Amino acid sequence: MKITSSWLKDHLKTNVNLEKIISTLNNIGLEVESVGAEDKSNFFLVAKIIKAEKHPNADKLKLCDVDIGSGKIQKVVCGASNARDGLLTVYAGPGAIIPKNQLKIKVTNIRGVDSYGMLCSESELGLSNESEGITELNSKKFNVGNSYFKNNSEPAIDISITPNRSDCLGIRGIARDLSAAGLGKLIDLEEIKLKTNIKNPFKVVIQSNSGCSSFAHCYIEGIKNTESPKWLKDKLISVGMNPISTVVDITNYIMLDLNRPLHAYDADKIDKKVIVRSSKKGEKFFALDKNNYPLDDGACLITNEKEILGLGGVIGGANSSISLESKNIFLESAVFNPVKISKIAKKLGINSDAKFRFERGVDPNIMEYGLKLAAKIIQKLCGGKISNFVTTGESNFKNRQIKFSAEKFEKIIGNKISSTNIKKILNNLGFNFKEIKNIYLIKVPTWRPDINEEVDVVEELIRILGYDKIQLIKPGVDSPKNILTVKQKLHRFAQRSIANKGYMETITYSFTNSKIDTLFGLHNKNLLITNPISNDLDTLRSSIFSNLLIHIKNNIHRNFEDQKIFECGPVFFGSKPGEQISVIGGIQIGKIYRKNWLEKDKDVDIFEIKDCVYKTLIELGIDEQELSIIQEAESCYHPGRSGKFYLNSNKELPLANFGEINPKIIKDIDIKNGLIFGFQIFLNNIPVIDKKNTTKKIKYLVSNFQKIERDFAFIIDKKFEAEKIINILLNVDRKLIKKIRIFDVFQGGNIEKNKRSIALNLLIQSQDKTLNDQEIEELSKKIIQTMQKSFDATLRS
Incomplete structure (x- = not known):
């Protein structure tokens, strides 16, 4: 919202300077973003056409020699019919920004000829609607080479208005706040007395569920719509709005002044019966911006029995628009449903000043006052006779x-x-x-x-x-209660644990791209967001990997080849509250380390990811002996290179999963930098370990007696997992067997098809004595017997 101090003083009696106004606005929550006036003086110059001749390669264009007062003649290509020898006009040089369309002028080759700038129409300069030819200036008032725009504009104060403060989208609302803050006295609104000497010929009907609760209007006959007077144009230009014509400028002035949007229709282009109704699917509306909009059910329309005249509270129709030839006008001031306004405008991609105000809330009790004030100013500037004022619908708005x-x-x-x-x-x-x-x-x-x-x-x-x-109160040094719950502490510890393994934490939205989320096989259509912040973030994520892979790809495009990133947050499996779980997930791509004088390159592999998950679960307090791992594929992983961790083989409640991301997903996302590995730890499934157990340190015992290593090779069925073998053998004698390591796996040759050879290295040591040969032999027999009984294994000779 832009204001000027002079316009502010139309409502606020004060003598304070600009700096004090800005300071007070910031103090009362109306944040000032910038202060300044646009300087057009250096780019728009008074110029004279020395010679205008036909363009050598185009019938409708002219090549003009233009004197801009610098002593050098500029070549400008112009398509205006009134471009002629001796014409004094306005020249926009390279670097100028045209007020109408914000087009930046640069040297352009047009049909084989370079054009150094542009000759401007009044419409392009924001002076009027006249666009038929270039501006014609009076040689008695303007001199060649002088700036057309004088840089004496008053600084505009640009205020960032929060969505809840709709009253401050009008200058009077800002003046009221400044008055309350002690910067002056709010000037009372003038009492409006109008002589209404003709009958209002229009009848307005508001249908139910139209989205309009009240509609006030009047009819003004016999006006002369012209270019606005200087005071009105200056006010609009000072806040960045282009003047159009007197009637339209007055409606814009009331909107900015009082936060009361109005709309004027050419009364001769519409029927005498105006209907406010809800749109029907399949209808089309041709708007003032020259776009044809297809409509669904539910939009508020201003219509007659033949055609649509306007989209209520958003934009008017081209077929009922005001022009300089308009003689009679129908003036509207209405109250519209903010939710309906916002929905239809967003769906159609329309962002008008009226829509911006109606969706935030407009004072209904100023509806009639704004209408009467506009009618009074129109009559004063354009003449005409004003009809009686009629309000249809609700008129008593309670506090x-x-x-x-x-x-x-x-x-x-x-x-x-x-x-x-x-x-x-x-x-x-x-x-x-x-x-x-x-x-x-x-x-x-x-x-x-x-x-x-x-x-x-x-x-x-x-x-x-x-x-x-507000007085500052220092908090107590010590809090008698724990601020975080045990679960919250667990989650934060999990984040630190992953970060300590070299992963960088990312923080993304809980919503993602539905097309990418669908690739992970868990996507629920009910999770689509009705009003997303962007088309690329249109659903609640069902996988932690969705956003991580998007960022992996973006980082690759920035030449980051080796990446380890993770995120901790919710993923959703339903649209109801609580249908979500907390997950900590990570992605790794590239190499573990690059070639150096000691080592060769080492690529990331499945075992690197498994090790990360395994160590994290141990650090979270889970007993190593209670962890169970199986090779079981989720759809997001490669079927043969993935696994899951469970607690005590409880397959109903997985603690984590890991693996190589499915190559099909990587192909669909279009990542071409090699294999990608990922993991997910389901924090909701991690048991909360008793505080006493987590704080108690285990005594580290060192044996002073000799350790012994023994190797065993067994032929065993392929179906048995290494983890199960190790856990069972450790239980043969936990006091003596300190560590078991598988150092060789062999299959083929003379070994049966469904079997394989597994070689085990056992570290044996007592805390109490040196073991003799007999004790070692007895333990070895127990190991062999346990393998035969548990796995039907045979000792390989």
Whole structure:
């Protein structure tokens, strides 16, 4: 929202300077983004056409020699019919930005001839709607080489208005806030007295479910629509809006001044019966922006019985638009449903000034006042006779009531506030109230749809009183209670554990691209977002890998070849609250390390990822002996290069999975930099270990007695997993068997087809004594017997 201090002073009686206004705006929550005026003076010059001749390669273009006062003649290609020898006009040089369409001028080759700039029409300069020819200037008033635009524009203050403060989308609303902050006195709105001497010939019908609750209108006959007077053009230009014609400029002026959007129709182009209704699927609407929009059910339309005249609260129709030839006008001021406005405008991709205001909330009680003020100014500038004013639909808009106590302010803010300050601030903000035993019964003005509860009143009071008045209270040094739950601590520890293994943490949205999410085989159509922030982020993610792979690909494009990234967050399996789980997932691609003087390159493989998951689960407090791993493929992994971790073989509740990402997924996402490996740890399935067990340190015992190593080779069925073999053999005698390592696996040759040879290395050591040959032999027999009994294994000679 752009304002100027002079326009602000139309509503605020004050003598403060610009710096004080800016400072106060920031203090009361109306953040000033920038201050400044656009300088057009250096780029738009008064110029004279010395010679205009036909373009050598185009029948409808002219090649003009243009004197811009620098002593050098510029060659400019022009298509205007009035371009002629001796014409004084406006020249836009390279670097100029055309006000109408924001086109930046540069040297351009047009049909084989270089054009050094542009000769401008009034429409392109934002002066009027005249676009038939280039601007013709009076030689008595303008001199060649002078700047056409004088750089004496007043600095515009650009304010970032938050969505809840719709009242500040009008200059009067900003003036009211500044008045409440002590910067001056708010000037009362003038009383409007109009002589209505003709009958209103129009009848308005509002159909149910149209999205319009109230529609006020009048008819003005016999006007002369011309170029706006200087004061009106200057006001619009100062805040970045281009003047069009007097009638249209007046409606824009009222919108910016009072936050009251209006719309004017050419009364001779519409029937006398105006119908406000809901659209039907398949209808089409030709708008002022010259686009033809297909409509669905539910849009609010202003129509007659033959055609659509406008899209209510969004944009008018081209077939009923005002022009300089318009003699009679139908002027509308209405109240529209903000939700409907927002939905249809977003769906059609229309972003108008009216839509921007209606979707945030417009004061319904200023509907008739805005209409009368516009009619008064139109009659003053364009003449004409005004009909009676008619309002169809709701006309009695009630104020919301809220109970407020000073104790609530003190409880939330921590400071007391005097009754004098409460009354002063509420009065200045336009709130009516009654005080009964320190309880204020407040009537909220209709221009403040954001004030709904007692806490909102507290916010208004401290905002105007000053956030700097809040006293700082230092928190206690020690908290008697744990801030985080055991589960939260577990999740944070898991993040640190993964990060310590060289992974970089990423933080992405919980929503992702549905096309990519579908590749992981878990996507639920019910998770599609109704109103996504972008087309590429249109669904809640069902896999932690969706966003990670998107970022892996983006990083590859930035020449990052070796990547280890992870994220901790929710993934969703249903659209109802709670249908989600917390997952920590990681992706690794490239090489573990690059070639150096000691080692060769080493690519990432399945065992690197498995090791990361295994160590993390151990660090999370899970007993190594209770972990079970099986080769079982999720659809997102390569079927033969993946696995799952379970607790005590409980296959109903996986702790984690890992593997090579399915090559088909990588191909569909179009990543061509080799194999990608990933893992997922399901934090909800990790058991919360007893605090006593996690804090208790295990005594590290060192044996002073000799250790012995023994190797065994067994022929065993292929179906048995290495982990199971090791766990069973460790239980033969945990006091003596310290470690078991598989150092060789062989199949083929003279070994049966469904069997393989596994060679085991056992580390045997006692804490109490040196083992003799007999004890070692007895332990060896137990190992062989256990293998034969548990796995039907035979000792390989």
